[in-house]
Amino acid sequence: SITGSGAANVVITGSFTIPLMKKVGYNPTFAGAVEAVASQGGQIMPPVMGAAAFIMAEYIGIPYIKLAMYAAIPAIGYFSMAAVSIYLEARKNNLSSLTKEDLPNINKVLKEGWYFFLPIVFVIWMMASGKSPMRAGFWAIVLTFGLSFFNKKNRMGIVDVLECFEKGTRSSLSVMAACAAAGIIVGAISLSGLGIRFSRLAILIAGNNVLIMLIMTMVASLILGMGMPTASAYIILAVLAAPSLINLGINPVSAHLFVFYFGVISGLTPPVAITAYTAAGLAESDPTRTAIESVKLALGGFLLPFMFSYNPELVLQNPNILTTIQVIFTSLVGCVAFAIAMSGYFITKVSVLERFVFIISALLLIERSFSTDIVGFAGIIILIFVQFKKHSNEKKYWGV
Numbered sequence: 170s171i172t173g174s175g176a177a178n179v180v181i182t183g184s185f186t187i188p189l190m191k192k193v194g195y196n197p198t199f200a201g202a203v204e205a206v207a208s209q210g211g212q213i214m215p216p217v218m219g220a221a222a223f224i225m226a227e228y229i230g231i232p233y234i235k236l237a238m239y240a241a242i243p244a245i246g247y248f249s250m251a252a253v254s255i256y257l258e259a260r261k262n263n264l265s266s267l268t269k270e271d272l273p274n275i276n277k278v279l280k281e282g283w284y285f286f287l288p289i290v291f292v293i294w295m296m297a298s299g300k301s302p303m304r305a306g307f308w309a310i311v312l313t314f315g316l317s318f319f320n321k322k323n324r325m326g327i328v329d330v331l332e333c334f335e336k337g338t339r340s341s342l343s344v345m346a347a348c349a350a351a352g353i354i355v356g357a358i359s360l361s362g363l364g365i366r367f368s369r370l371a372i373l374i375a376g377n378n379v380l381i382m383l384i385m386t387m388v389a390s391l392i393l394g395m396g397m398p399t400a401s402a403y404i405i406l407a408v409l410a411a412p413s414l415i416n417l418g419i420n421p422v423s424a425h426l427f428v429f430y431f432g433v434i435s436g437l438t439p440p441v442a443i444t445a446y447t448a449a450g451l452a453e454s455d456p457t458r459t460a461i462e463s464v465k466l467a468l469g470g471f472l473l474p475f476m477f478s479y480n481p482e483l484v485l486q487n488p489n490i491l492t493t494i495q496v497i498f499t500s501l502v503g504c505v506a507f508a509i510a511m512s513g514y515f516i517t518k519v520s521v522l523e524r525f526v527f528i529i530s531a532l533l534l535i536e537r538s539f540s541t542d543i544v545g546f547a548g549i550i551i552l553i554f555v556q557f558k559k560h561s562n563e564k565k566y567w568g569v
Contacts, residue, residue: 186203186204187200187201187204187448187451187452190203190204191452193259193264194259194262194264195258195259195264196454197452197453197454198449198452198454198455198458198459198462199258199462200452200454201445201448201449201451201452201454201459201462201463202445202448202459202462202463202465202466203251203255203466204448204451204452205436205437205442205444205445205447205448205449205459205460205463206251206437206463206466206467207248207251208444208448209433209434209436209437209444209467210244210247210248210251210433210467210470212399212433213240213243213244213247213429213430213433213470214244214247214248215237215238215240215241215244216234216237216289216292216293216296217289217292218237218240219399219400219433220399220400221399221400221402221403221404221429221432222236222237222240222429223302224400224403224404224407225403225407225425225426225429228407228411228425229421229422229425231422232296232299233296233302234293234296234297236422237296238485239422239426239484239485239486240426240484242477242483242484242485242497242501243426243430243473243474243476243477243483243484245501246469246473246476246483246500246501246504247467247469247470247473248469249469249501249504249505249508250468250469250472250504250505250507250508251466251467251469251508253505253508253509253512254465254466254508254511254512255466257508257509257512257514257515258512258514260514261512261513261514261518281320282320284316284319285316287312287316288309288312288313288316289309291305291308291309291312292305292306292309295308295309314330377417379417379418379419379478379479382413382414382417383414383419383427383474383475383478386406386410386413386414386427386428386431387427387431387471387474389406389409389410390402390406390410390427390428390430390431390432390435391431391434391435391438392435393405393406393432393435394431394432394433394434394435394436395435395438395440395441397435399429399432399433399436402432402435403428403429403432406428406429406432407425407428410428411424411425411427411428412424414427414428414478419478420478420481420484420486422481422484422486423477423478423481423484423486424478426474426477426484427474427477427478430470430473430474431470431471431474433470434467434470434471437460437463437464437467437470438460438464439457439460439461439464442456442460442463444463445459445460445463446459446460448463465511468507468508468511469504469507469508472504472507472535473504476500476535479536479537480496480500480535480537482496482497482537483496483497483500492537495539495542496537499534499535499542499545499546500534500535502534502545502546502549503530503531503532503533503534503535503545504531506527506528506530506531506534506545506549507527507528507531509527510524510525510527510528510531515552515553515556516553516556516557516559516560517556517559517560519556523552523555523556526548526551526552527548527549527552529545529548530544530545530546530548530549530552531545532545533545533548534546534549
């Protein structure tokens, strides 16, 4: 699901993945949440990010392929936290794995459809070569049409091509209309000077406090993104909110990614959690409970924007390689520790006190300081030892 984006991708992939998760033993609410989190996160995962990412590259003034490179580490952190939570849920409930009969034969799949990977590789190569996204997309479409003739089952005729044009046009209409409306709003904001005034007012309210400003921007991004396409929400936030963050010293890449992330996460956040509600329909689960479970799974999406706002190394904005490696490593370990705390299970059940220590250790690792890193790692090592000890005692008690 990470190659798609939003509610549309839930419909495409959820009909296959959700029944498999339910068959293994995941409850419908959790299965729907997993699909929603993965699909919504597709917009932040390079190299195939959402449409708003291309607009962001234009705003910041950098090639899209560079932006994709900058966004890679936070995206890995987001999916790492989600993956750890899913794995621990399986461990906690002693769920079985899929049988070989349930899984497609990888050799057969690659033999029949290996060439379908070529358009994606081609797009990445074109953009890495400095070509525009539009040119890369156009020639990728031509390549895809040519590749369809490799197999009779996939061969595209005139009717198929026209049908693709129709579907492409229909799917783009809502985005085009939203972006056009957003463009009018942005134009009005720019001509009236509201953007500059809003930026000054926000900084005045925050009292030049970066954390308060980040929290205010987060709330505005979540509210604005509810029920609105990410691209439209980002355009407005890029004009109103991002400049305020930049004026307070936040790196421009971090500032724009900050509003972008919360625009994406709004698709999972109640009361207007479109992606989560779509997944709930496919999973036949309660929409509100599925949305709440999605937020729990996607906590990385709430935490990471603050992380790379304070640590620009996470978006590769520090020329010091050693510092960048240190920050990336400790932050990813911190993300995993945070996921364990939220899950409430590691080697065995995690107590309330252990959860608290996991959260504190995670926050210490996220803070860019050698001393806090040592304390954070020490806390996690102690907790791992405690978990092994508890598990060993449980085995002795139950005679396992």
